[in-house]
Amino acid sequence: MAPPVPLLAVRGSDGTSLLCGPPQCEQHSAFHRDSRVSRCLTFSRDGKLFSWCNGHNISVVRTSDASVVSTFDLPKTTFLEFSPLNNILVTWQPYSKTQDCPQGDANLQLWDVESGRLIKALYQKKVDAWCPSWSEDEKISVRSVSNELHFYENNDFNSIANKLHMQKVSDFSLSPGGQPSKVAVYVPGSKGAPSFVRLYQYPVLGGPTAALANKSFFKADRVSMQWNRRASAVLVTASTEVDKSGASYYGEQTLHYLSVNGETAVVQLAKGGPIYDVAWSPSSTEFCVVYGFMPAKATVFNLKCDPVFDFGTGPRNSAYYSPQGHLLVLAGFGNLRGQMEVWDVKKYKQVSKPQAPDATHFSWCPDGEHVVTATCSPRLRVSNGFKVWHYSGAVLHQWEAGAGSELWEVRWQPFPEGSFPERPIRYQAPANQLGTTQAPPTQAYRPPALRHLPPTSSGKLHEDEPPQDLRPGEKSLSKSALKNQRKREAKKASKELKPDPGSAPSPGSASTPGPAPVSSSQSEASSGDPEMDKKIKNLKKKLKAIEELKEQQAAGKVLQKNQLEKVQKEQQLLKELQELKL
Known part of the structure; x- marks a missing residue:
């Protein structure tokens, strides 16, 4: 049996619409777009019902065929929510007083979804925690009322x-x-x-x-x-x-x-600074924390609050686990440039690194294969629109608001747990894609005179820390050990990027051909004569010093007289080295 296709609800200045989910994202065949300006929308927890308020009334329809379940004459409704088993629709509108009603009307109302009957009207002046909380079986519900928690049983709100x-x-x-x-x-x-x-x-x-x-x-x-x-x-x-x-x-x-x-x-965090985001894994056995002054760290902890894996540092301020828990997205939205890092949680291997600049919203599709990013008003009133991505970084669908139009909200249709099984992770983008938006590699500024030289870590204002596996049995490095390891890697890369003096000169080259010196990084072959080996070692040391002087000269540094004399002796030293080896 084929898995269901999630719907995507879109609300903006052009009205409210339902799109059949990825990859096509076409208009729902049975749902006709409501062109009136919508104040709010919501799905039921199992995704079978959809409700919205268009400034005239509230409509509740079935998502399967868009058939109307009930309507409510509540034009000023600002928030909507279904109870877990779809028995009750909760509506909230701003609290207000009038001359005819100085105490104000009850602005929190609970309605029977099927019959449209009012179950209970309550006062809820503050918008914070406006909706009662239910247990999944609706046997218990609770709301906060002036320093007390009131508990109700079996949806009986009269006692x-x-x-x-x-x-x-x-x-x-x-x-x-x-x-x-x-x-x-x-x-x-x-x-x-x-x-x-x-x-x-x-x-x-x-x-x-x-x-x-x-x-x-x-x-x-x-x-x-x-x-x-x-x-x-x-x-x-x-x-x-x-x-x-x-x-x-x-x-x-x-x-x-x-x-x-x-x-x-x-929870002990390894870097000082703000805690930007905390996310539980759907497995309930670990959680991810994004924290620390930029570039921020991201670390996964187990239930003993011990670090399991450190993702290093980067421009990020949020974490999102897929519904199945097999993928984790670390992202930098808001005042950051929208970089997303998609990680395979089981292997702790990076899958992709797309970029969604100016995104104000991110959410996983229930299928665990796709995500949506959106630029919504009023956070940003320009470039409003949304993109549907595959987690490998491919853009499958893109919509942009027209001139004078605004996008206010996008929301996936939820599904019960287990509706979409976990699928094997693919590292290649699917074929039906509009393109990919990978984050460009960022490099520190280097002056023109140094750009032909190999990069070194000392040129950065800060050094990004690499990912590190902290599970038992894995080698854990201290901060100083990591720093020394990066220095060794940079030194090794620098040696690999140096031109080989023994390589054949290119045609038209002005360099004088000569015997090739042996670099110090090569293994030392003993001649059997300690005195001879000592002379060869000294000659190689002098040739290495000359190479460094030549690099400095090419970078624009003015050499002193004694340094120039050393450089001029290069051919003589190469000849002596060759004779000693023979």
Whole structure:
């Protein structure tokens, strides 16, 4: 049975459309493009339903044949979301007050998808965490209400089944999957007390003794909490608005690890600077962190928070695992030039290195074979459009917004886990491609007088660190050892690029033919006479010094009188060396 073809939803100033996914990306045959300006759109979690608001009403249709399921007269809706089993559609519109209604209308509404009946209307003034969180089986749902977490069971929102009351609870994250549900809660520190994150398992809530794990820390104005797919551990990125040391414009970040078995740790990072991105592998056994002052490092850690593989340094600030977890994209978007590094995670081998300049959006297709990059407004109001890529670097489809048009959003249709099996990784681009956009090699500036000489590492303001396998049994090099290794490699390359004095002169060459000297890099053949070997070694040393002087002279350096005399003796020394060998 052939795998399904994912849809790509496109929203912009020209309306809303559904495209049948890669590689053709043609218009969905049953879905007619809505030319009205769309405020928002969303897919259901299994991808069977699609909903959007066009400023007049909300429509819910089936993605298979675009048949209408229900419509809602809610023209001001700004956000939409389906519950995991498609029973409820959640809508949010900005909170407002009127003279007739001084307390304002309930702006968070929960609707029955099939019947269109209003289940519950709630107040949600802030847009942060506007949508309730559900467990995968919809048995538990939770939302934050003024320093409390309210838990509901079986979609009964008329009665609160349980509460978690903690002073100044400002954020929470419900675990993915079904029962038993777990929740991570964050309480910011005050009056010198540290901030903390605690893990609880529903319905046992409240008090430090009931917590599965507890991690306290300072320097946290806000946090980002990410569960792995198995709901066995959570990563907490703690951030401050201002770095008091003045080292970073982005504030200061630390990364903490909490496991449901009670283990906690601070993830030790090998380079100072901001933490740009943290991504769990779909396998739930490792995670990738992009961090450090530019050029940033990227490192994969295991569940013991030990580094497994270091990708070295480069212009990157984000990491994206494929849905199957077999590929990892390290990218530099935003204020960077859009370089993408595609890595085979099992072999830790780079597959491709395409470039998507000015991209403001990146997402993996559920098939794990394709990605989409887009330049969207209002982040960038020029050159709006999107590209669909194969992970090998080939551009399969490209669309650009016309003059006066804007692109606002692109979104892949989701699919249940296991819909697309993992395929063998291909290192060659497919045949049906529009072209590839590989990142051009970057080199440090070199003055004209030095461009004919082999490059050396000393000419760079900073040295990019190479990838390094840190798994057990692999050789781990220290920073100084890596530096010495690069010096040796540069010296070796320099010797290989030197012209061989013994090579035959080209036709018309003005150089005087002479016996070929033996370079010092060649193996020394003993003559059996120690005195003779010593003389040969001294002659080779003098000839090597003359070669270096000639290179300096060619680079534009003015030689002194004694140095010029040395150069003039080259033929004499070559003759002596030849006679000694004979």
